[in-house]
Amino acid sequence: MMQSSLIHMGQRLKQILKQKKIKIIDFAKMAGFTNQIAHYHLRNGDMKRVNLERFCEIIGITPDEFIRWNGTMQLANGKSIHHGNRLQHLIAEKGLNKSKLAERLNMSRRTMYNVFEKETFSPDELDRVARGLDMTPEAFLNPGTTQETRQTDSEEMMVLREKYYKILEEHNQLLKNYTALKDDVLKMKKELATLRKGKAKRG
Known part of the structure; x- marks a missing residue:
């Protein structure tokens, strides 16, 4: 004991x-x-x-x-670990695109920047971020250690992942197109209503 x-x-x-x-x-x-x-x-x-x-x-x-333990997460050298700063460091270290990473984490860039400010992630956030970075939560929390990163995806998984990202991009584009069409329809309705009013006055 x-x-x-x-x-x-x-x-x-x-x-x-x-x-x-x-x-x-x-x-x-x-x-x-x-x-x-x-x-x-x-x-x-x-x-x-x-x-x-x-x-x-x-x-x-x-x-x-x-x-x-004195109230903060610490490295072996006594320095505190700020989870948000750690994430930013890893993004820079891996040369990742923040927009692409935000998509992988299923969050907006604005939300991701809010995450950068967090001193401590929740378990769900930690697992989500680690998955997005292709590493284990333990490796994220212990910089400089020999923690194993997640195993490289098989070719099949890589293909599926690429298909997923492509579908996600197409989905986002369709949403944009739908919004644009919706705006056009509303505009046409207003113009039609205006024409009808003008015609009624002339009648």
Whole structure:
């Protein structure tokens, strides 16, 4: 058992989950146990080393960072990790097009820029961003580590992905065309109404 007279392990875990905006029920699902068992661990003052390592892997920190936690995510060198800044750094590092990435993340550019301002992503946002970058959430949270990136898609998956993006682009174009046609119809209706009024006055 890991125990410290200065640290209540369960309370520390609860604090980290709260600050990383991970709901207890979501943590329980990621850990593969019930909500009741999650609360059991949060009430316990001590924790088995194997559980500590497992929980840290789930929430994306090291056991050492767990022990030294002071309210912010930190790298081994003590520097804080800002999730939004990390995302921007990876975009620049990978030479990604922000518009294309926004499409892959199924969000507008405006929303993506709002994401850049976030200090901590929710579990859903983290997984979504990691998928868009073709990497694991753990690799996103641990820069400079040897975390494995997601396996390269098979040729079939690559083809399907390209087809999806093409269909998405065509869909967006159709929406634009529909909006333009709708505006034209409204304009024609107004012009027709004006002509009818003019004709009625002359009659």
